[in-house]
Amino acid sequence: MKILVTGGAGFIGSNFIRFWLHRHPKDEIINFDKLTYAGNLANLKEVADSPHYHFVKGDITNPQEVRKAMEGVDWVVHFAAESHVDRSLEDPTVFIDTNIKGTYVLLKAALELGVKRFHHISTDEVYGALPLEGEEKFNEKTSYHPRSPYSASKAAADHFVLAFYHSFGLPVTITNCSNNYGPYQHPEKFIPRMITNLILGKKIPIYGDGRYVRDWLYVEDHCRAIELVLTEGKIGEVYCVGGKEKDVTNLQLAKMILKIFGRKEEEWLEFVPDRPGHDRRYAVDWRKINQELGWQPQYSLEEGLQKTVAWYQENEWWWRDTKKETEKFYQRLTERRKSNVKNN
Numbered sequence: 001m002k003i004l005v006t007g008g009a010g011f012i013g014s015n016f017i018r019f020w021l022h023r024h025p026k027d028e029i030i031n032f033d034k035l036t037y038a039g040n041l042a043n044l045k046e047v048a049d050s051p052h053y054h055f056v057k058g059d060i061t062n063p064q065e066v067r068k069a070m071e072g073v074d075w076v077v078h079f080a081a082e083s084h085v086d087r088s089l090e091d092p093t094v095f096i097d098t099n100i101k102g103t104y105v106l107l108k109a110a111l112e113l114g115v116k117r118f119h120h121i122s123t124d125e126v127y128g129a130l131p132l133e134g135e136e137k138f139n140e141k142t143s144y145h146p147r148s149p150y151s152a153s154k155a156a157a158d159h160f161v162l163a164f165y166h167s168f169g170l171p172v173t174i175t176n177c178s179n180n181y182g183p184y185q186h187p188e189k190f191i192p193r194m195i196t197n198l199i200l201g202k203k204i205p206i207y208g209d210g211r212y213v214r215d216w217l218y219v220e221d222h223c224r225a226i227e228l229v230l231t232e233g234k235i236g237e238v239y240c241v242g243g244k245e246k247d248v249t250n251l252q253l254a255k256m257i258l259k260i261f262g263r264k265e266e267e268w269l270e271f272v273p274d275r276p277g278h279d280r281r282y283a284v285d286w287r288k289i290n291q292e293l294g295w296q297p298q299y300s301l302e303e304g305l306q307k308t309v310a311w312y313q314e315n316e317w318w319w320r321d322t323k324k325e326t327e328k329f330y331q332r333l334t335e336r337r338k339s340n341v342k343n344n
């Protein structure tokens, strides 16, 4: 099996490549990645010398580069995206280019080249937000209500993927998953930012009142879900993938991490101005993939966090330089939001 993975130098894509080659050592993977600020080939040093792994630097919005990389490929697993909500609030343009146009370019090439499976990685953020108090969860039938430029661009991409199935018969599948965490996640994202701050002796920033609720999925559990959908999923179907525990607030999550570090919460938490349009609650109902394909998350949030903290503690070389750039970005963002609050 020859698989083209887009965005394989990013967080989930690189975890997926290592996972796949470990479990399917005879397969061949081509990692097609533009290496934006979020892509890092160091994520793949364990497999870099494998004859079953090849890296191609390229842009999914470029039809010639895409076509060349996709020739002779059996499956496409599409991770490449601009993925950071805060960046989409600063400038949505590249989100439209990469997430919408890039997905379209890939779909068109996949159709022309007769690719046997196009698997698209999407997010639960396309469904919008749930009320804070309540039992409701997102599932495959939930209607789309994206609320940030990021989720709007992912929603548009999802619609194109399904349109290529219904209109042209391209064999597609989609997974809409909740927030991932685990090794090799960029320190701009919430969990690695908290962990790396604590390692460096800095406080944890909490947006608003911290009562935002997220659904956390350990990245290895996500990789197993994608594997099952690829090998046993039904063409044209969408599968929602989420974590074990529900209704953990950002504040509770921060406290769980502080507990792993053995630090006192009153000394290490810092409340910062809220993000505009911040979605209140996400919760994913993963009964379909459980009942049809037998998937369920294996890691509890506590186990996943312990493994993640240990990884960041042992791999400071991987995040130290990136962290400096990230903190400059957040400093600018916080100053802008503070001045917006003052001016309103």
Ligand SMILES: NC(=O)c1ccc[n+]([C@@H]2O[C@H](COP(=O)([O-])OP(=O)(O)OC[C@H]3O[C@@H](n4cnc5c(N)ncnc54)[C@H](O)[C@@H]3O)[C@@H](O)[C@H]2O)c1
Residues within 6 Å of the ligand: 006, 007, 008, 009, 010, 011, 012, 013, 032, 033, 034, 035, 036, 037, 038, 039, 040, 058, 059, 060, 061, 078, 079, 080, 081, 082, 083, 084, 098, 102, 121, 122, 123, 124, 154, 177, 178, 179, 180, 181, 186
């Ligand atoms: N991280 C999460 O919690 C999460 C949750 C739900 C869904 N997703 C989705 O999963 C996918 C992967 O997310 P991630 O967190 O690993 O993202 P990431 O930002 O860590 O990695 C994205 C990768 O895509 C590459 N890329 C960006 N633009 C490209 C382009 N034009 N051409 C080729 N490569 C390009 C980057 O270089 C990078 O390697 C995304 O589609 C994202 O929307 C992520």
